[in-house]
Amino acid sequence: MIRQLIARMRGPLRLEADRGYDNRAVLGGLERYVAAWVEQLTPLVSDAETLKRIGRMAGAFAAYEQATVARRRKLVEAAGELLAAIDKATRARPPGPPNWEAPLTALKGIGPARAETFAAAGIHTIGQLLSFYPLRYLDRPRLHDPDELREGAEAFLRVRITGPGTNFYRGRVKMTTVPAVALGPTDRAEKLPVKLRWFGQTYRATQFEPGTELVVAVRPRRYRDTTYLVVSECERAADDPDEPGLGIGRLVPVYSAIDRVSASALRKLIRQALDACEEIPELLVPALLAAEHGLMPLREAITQTHFPDNHESYRAARRRLNYQELLLLQLELALRRAEADADRPGPGLELPPKAPETYLRVLPFSPTRAQRRVLAEVTADLQGAGCAHRLIHGDVGSGKTVIAGWALWAATCAGRQAALMAPTELLAEQHHRTLTALLGPLGTAPLLLTGSMPEADKRQLRQQLGSAQPAIVVGTHALFQEGVEFSDLAVVVIDEQHRFGLQQRAALARKGTRPDVFVMSATPIPRTLALTLYGDYDISVIDELPPGRRPVLTRVIAHSARDEALALVASELRESRQAYVVCPLIEEGDNSDWEAAVAVHESLRQELARHGAGDARLGLVHGRMPADTRDAAMEQYRAGQLDVLVSTTVVEVGVDVPNATAMVVLNAERFGLAQLHQLRGRVARSADQAHCILVTGSQNDEVLQRLTVLESTADGFVIAEEDLRRRGPGELAGLAQHGLPDVHMAALMADTTTLVAAREDARGLLAADPGL
Numbered sequence: 001m002i003r004q005l006i007a008r009m010r011g012p013l014r015l016e017a018d019r020g021y022d023n024r025a026v027l028g029g030l031e032r033y034v035a036a037w038v039e040q041l042t043p044l045v046s047d048a049e050t051l052k053r054i055g056r057m058a059g060a061f062a063a064y065e066q067a068t069v070a071r072r073r074k075l076v077e078a079a080g081e082l083l084a085a086i087d088k089a090t091r092a093r094p095p096g097p098p099n100w101e102a103p104l105t106a107l108k109g110i111g112p113a114r115a116e117t118f119a120a121a122g123i124h125t126i127g128q129l130l131s132f133y134p135l136r137y138l139d140r141p142r143l144h145d146p147d148e149l150r151e152g153a154e155a156f157l158r159v160r161i162t163g164p165g166t167n168f169y170r171g172r173v174k175m176t177t178v179p180a181v182a183l184g185p186t187d188r189a190e191k192l193p194v195k196l197r198w199f200g201q202t203y204r205a206t207q208f209e210p211g212t213e214l215v216v217a218v219r220p221r222r223y224r225d226t227t228y229l230v231v232s233e234c235e236r237a238a239d240d241p242d243e244p245g246l247g248i249g250r251l252v253p254v255y256s257a258i259d260r261v262s263a264s265a266l267r268k269l270i271r272q273a274l275d276a277c278e279e280i281p282e283l284l285v286p287a288l289l290a291a292e293h294g295l296m297p298l299r300e301a302i303t304q305t306h307f308p309d310n311h312e313s314y315r316a317a318r319r320r321l322n323y324q325e326l327l328l329l330q331l332e333l334a335l336r337r338a339e340a341d342a343d344r345p346g347p348g349l350e351l352p353p354k355a356p357e358t359y360l361r362v363l364p365f366s367p368t369r370a371q372r373r374v375l376a377e378v379t380a381d382l383q384g385a386g387c388a389h390r391l392i393h394g395d396v397g398s399g400k401t402v403i404a405g406w407a408l409w410a411a412t413c414a415g416r417q418a419a420l421m422a423p424t425e426l427l428a429e430q431h432h433r434t435l436t437a438l439l440g441p442l443g444t445a446p447l448l449l450t451g452s453m454p455e456a457d458k459r460q461l462r463q464q465l466g467s468a469q470p471a472i473v474v475g476t477h478a479l480f481q482e483g484v485e486f487s488d489l490a491v492v493v494i495d496e497q498h499r500f501g502l503q504q505r506a507a508l509a510r511k512g513t514r515p516d517v518f519v520m521s522a523t524p525i526p527r528t529l530a531l532t533l534y535g536d537y538d539i540s541v542i543d544e545l546p547p548g549r550r551p552v553l554t555r556v557i558a559h560s561a562r563d564e565a566l567a568l569v570a571s572e573l574r575e576s577r578q579a580y581v582v583c584p585l586i587e588e589g590d591n592s593d594w595e596a597a598v599a600v601h602e603s604l605r606q607e608l609a610r611h612g613a614g615d616a617r618l619g620l621v622h623g624r625m626p627a628d629t630r631d632a633a634m635e636q637y638r639a640g641q642l643d644v645l646v647s648t649t650v651v652e653v654g655v656d657v658p659n660a661t662a663m664v665v666l667n668a669e670r671f672g673l674a675q676l677h678q679l680r681g682r683v684a685r686s687a688d689q690a691h692c693i694l695v696t697g698s699q700n701d702e703v704l705q706r707l708t709v710l711e712s713t714a715d716g717f718v719i720a721e722e723d724l725r726r727r728g729p730g731e732l733a734g735l736a737q738h739g740l741p742d743v744h745m746a747a748l749m750a751d752t753t754t755l756v757a758a759r760e761d762a763r764g765l766l767a768a769d770p771g772l
Contacts, residue, residue, distance in 0.1 A: 006083050009037050013076050013083075021072040023065060027335055027771065034061040034079070036771075047089070053082055098276040100127040107272055114261075121258045126273050130280070130302050133321070134253035137314070143185035143215070143248055146192040149227075151220045156248055157229070158183045158237055159194065161212045165205035176204045177228065183213070186241065197221075197228040213237040215245035233264055251308045270306050285324050289761055295320040322754050330755075330762035331772070338766055348383045348516075349414040349490060359406050362441040370544035371399050375406055377540050381516055382410050382491070388516035394542030395716045396681025397549060400520045401431065403542070404493045405438045407518055412444055412470040416490035420474045423496050425450045426631045430638075430656055431495065432474040439472070449475035449484070452628065494519045523678055543717070551714035552680045552690045556668070556707045558697070563611075565664040565693040566604075570611035572662040573643050577688070579662035581646045582679060584670040586622045597622050600666065601646040608644075616643045623650055649675065651682055658686040668694035669703045673723040676707075677716050 012033060016025035026033045038058040045051055060075055067075065098106040103125055104115050115124075123129050144155040165178035175197060182192040196216065198204045208214070215237045218229035235245035243249065246264070255266055280299045290297075296304070301320035308314035352358075356379055360367065367375065374392060381388035394400050404420060411418035420435070422428040432448045439446065449461050458478075464471060468487050473479065492515045519537070557564055569579045581604065583597040601620040608616050619633045619642040630650065637645045638657050645651065645660075649671075663683045668676060680692040694707055709722050765772065 006087050009034075009083060010080070013080055016076055017073075021069050021076065023072070027338055029065055030076075031061045031064040032771065034058060034064075045086070050086060050089070053085075057082055098126055098273070099279055100125070100130075100277060100281055102126050102277075104129060107269060107276065109269065109272075117260055118258065121256075123258075126277055127280075129270060129273050130277070130306075132255060132270075133305055134255055136254045137308070138247070138252040138254060140217075140246065140248050140250070140252055143244060145185055146182040146194075149220050149229075151222055151227075154217060154219055154232075156246060157194075157216055157218060158185065158188065158244060159196065159214050159216055160190070161208040161210055161214065162193075163210055165196075167202045167205050174200050174202055176202055178204060178208065180214075188213075195226065195228050197230050199230075215248065217246055233262075235264055251311070251314065253306055267306075274303055274306070285320075285327060286765070289327075290320075293323060293757065295323060298324075319754065323758055326755050326758035327762055330759045331765065334762045334766050335772075338770060348381075348385060348388075349410060349416070351379075351383060351410055351413055355410060355413050356406070359409060359442070363402065363438075365546065367402060368399065368542075368544045368546055370394075370542045371402055374403050374540040374542055377538070378403055378407050378518065379410070381518075381538070382407065387514045388518065389537045390518050391537045391539045392518055392520045392542065393539060394520075394522065395545070396522045396678060397684050398522075398542040398545055400495075400522070400542060401434055402438070403540075404431075404495070404518065404520060405435055407491050407493055407516070408435070408446070408472045409439055409442060409444060411491040412472060414490065415470050416488045417465065417470060417486050418472045418491035418493070419479055419486070419489060420446075420472070420493040420495065421479050422474070422476060424631075425452060425476055425627070426634050427495065428474055428476050434656075435472070435474060444472060446472040446474050449473055449478050451476060451478045489515050491515055492517045496521060496523075522681065523674060541717075549684060549687065550689055552663075552684050552692045554680060554692045554694065554710045556694045556696060556704065556711060559695055562666075562695050563607075565695055566607050567611045568691055568693060569644065569662050569664060570608055570613035570616075572691070573608075573613045573616055576659075577662065578637065578640070578642070578657060578660040579644050579664070580651060580660060580682060581644060582651065582663065582665045583646065583648060584667045586624055586648060597646055597648050604644065604646060613643075618642065619645045621645060621647045621650055623648060649679065651679070656685060657682070661686070661688050661690045663690075663692045664695060665692065666695050667697060668707055669696045669698040669700075673706060673709055673719050674716070676710055677719045680710070 012025045012030065016023070016030060019025055023029045035058060038054055042051065042054060045054065057075075057079055061079075064072060064075060104110045104118055104123065105112070106126065110118070118124070118129070121132075123132055140156055142156075143158055146157065149155055159180040159182050162179045162181055165176050167174065167176050169175070176199075178196045178198075180194050180196050181190045182194050183189065184191055196204075196218070213236070214234050216229070216231050217233040218231050221228050221230050233246055238245050246252070247267075253267065255263065258266065280302065285295065285298075289295075295301075296316050298320065301317040304313045304317035305321060308317065356375065360375075378388075378390065378392075381390055392400055392403055408418040408420060420428075420431055422431055428448065428450055432446055435446045447461055447464065449458065453461075461473070462484055465473060465484065465486050478484070494517070569581070572579055581600060583600050585596045586598060597620060601618060604618060605614065605616065608614060619637055621630045621633045623630075625633075633642070633645070634651075636642050637660075640659060660683050663680055665671065665676060665679060671679070676694065680690075683690040683692060692710075694710065696703065696707060698704065706722075709719060713719060
């Protein structure tokens with residue numbers, strides 16, 4: 001328990017140091033958190049000197065809010081040293097009965113060397129071992145009769161060793177053969193002489209005395225008229241006929257591999273840990289919520305996860321553990337939101353009565369119903385108390401910039417400042433042009449700040465932002481760098497938010513006094529993943545395209561039919577339109593089976609000439625080019641000075657060219673569905689019918705079925721759900737950059753209901769007890 005408390009305290013101390021000692025590492029401030037922590041720790045400490053040090057620390061932290069930054073730093077460092085001393089003293093104590101926090105060495109068979117092996121896999125304590133959940137299960141319903149053996153098919157046999165084994169080499173492979181007889185599954189009568197074979201396990205030759213009975217998992221292999229049983233697992237046979245060993249008659253857990261630890265040894269250790277661990281704390285889930293959702297107790301859930309009685313008990317166990325993990329995640333996200341709201345001083349923006357109507361009146365088009373709905377939600381955020389956190393989510397071309405323009409302009413209407421951050425200079429410049437045209441009729445001229453600007457221009461712009469004048473600035477990561485200070489930043493809009501890490505977004509938000517934050521994304525995010533990654537955000541979806549926009553006609557064709565795609569490109573060029581050709585790689589040699597952008601750029605002119613477009617002006621962009629060269633090529637393409645842009649996925653965001661109506665994606669199987677959907681959105685910027693051809697060299701049925709999803713739907717959210725189902729959450733978003741805890745078991749697609757319940761419960765817990 002002491003070490004668990006120490007671990008809890010170290011996290012906020014590290015976060016406080018990372019934040020520059022601003023007393024916002026935990027909700028309510030460190031003084032309250034330390035006081036609560038000391039109250040729990042004191043009864044567990046018996047050493048008088050240590051108790052004195054703990055008391056002095058508690059007294060010092062009582063004045064933390066009023067302390068200078070230098071004083072706060074000393075207090076945090078002193079607290080860290082005290083925690084390290086208590087932890088060291090705790091580790092030096094003689095081990096007691098194994099418990100959840102005990103080191104693995106408390107288990108029989110775990111010495112220092114083996115403990116290091118487990119530590120390399122991130123497992124240090126008994127609790128971490130019991131939280132090392134199975135990846136899947138093997139269903140081994142019964143023992144086989146020797147007559148049922150078939151070459152290459154897995155079988156489970158009871159065998160009796162009849163003599164010592166022999167070791168030999170075949171090439172460089174060490175092999176061991178041990179003679180035995182296969183027994184009947186029930187009567188143990190000797191039925192068939194066999195030879196058991198192991199690879200690279202020479203100790204097996206002398207491990208078993210003659211007469212030893214084993215239960216083995218084998219695959220028969222024929223070699224030179226002799227059948228060998230290649231052993232994958234073995235255990236000494238139990239006397240109980242109902243449980244002979246190897247999990248026969250049960251679901252057998254399969255875990256991620258741990259170096260030099262066999263599957264059966266790992267299962268035995270987990271069984272030993274369950275039997276030895278007298279107390280498993282009921283982590284996180286209050287008894288009332290557990291009863292409300294019909295969740296099984298934690299000990300039973302962990303037991304049934306590792307050694308389920310049947311499929312039904314496994315599902316019930318998984319539901320308990322999923323809920324627990326997701327509740328922790330949603331509590332952390334809700335705490336972030338509560339902290340932001342608590343720190344927001346005063347009411348929201350004071351807008352002129354007719355400001356929304358004025359903004360809508362100057363728009364050069366009539367907003368869609370979806371845009372009007374999201375505009376109303378953003379307006380409520382701007383005027384409401386608390387700090388707005390909203391994700392504005394919509395496909396390419398759905399009109400997110402109109403929403404951003406309103407939020408930015410509203411800040412200036414209230415006499416304050418606003419900033420829009422984009423991931424690249426090209427995209428920042430594009431937003432600056434769009435907003436200048438959009439807000440010009442309202443008498444507002446947005447500023448632009450990028451890293452490549454002359455230093456004199458940057459200095460002048462920084463002076464403007466530091467003055468008390470209302471302003472809108474558009475820029476890249478240069479906005480949150482040191483030296484850029486806002487006098488009154490009230491609204492922050494972040495575009496293509498997934499390209500910024502959590503710390504970068506937070507750094508910009510800290511430039512103001514808890515500004516309203518709106519993040520925009522055109523990358524399709526499934527609802528389940530959005531609830532997970534953005535649990536501290538409200539979510540608005542623009543699920544309607546502007547009038548006149550038509551879905552991109554998409555076709556999947558084989559590589560052998562690539563000429564069809566180039567014929568389409570040539571046809572569009574003859575109509576004075578433009579096209580993209582997208583490749584997965586940059587240069588030949590990256591992978592010989594995939595198309596490379598440089599090689600395609602060199603050969604494309606001749607290929608287009610065969611279709612009557614030999615005079616096409618070609619450009620090339622990829623991620624290894626100098627940024628200014630790449631941006632110059634993109635600018636030429638945007639200005640209509642290039643007809644075809646050959647590129648890697650750098651065009652996924654940031655290029656808005658309404659005249660581009662055709663896209664060819666080579667080796668499309670190398671991309672995810674969500675990425676392909678966003679790529680084809682580049683040619684959906686006008687009322688002209690656009691085309692996207694997905695060229696694949698794969699003949700795999702699963703790959704082809706995946707790609708044809710894009711032929712049948714233009715709904716980015718349907719596509720995102722399909723991508724999540726097929727590829728898993730890790731491929732869709734960088735979970736690590738969000739600073740969120742790992743979700744060991746929650747297969748998000750299967751746990752939508754649990755996720756929503758955990759989100760609501762987390763909010764309810766915080767409403768009842770804001771400090772938890």
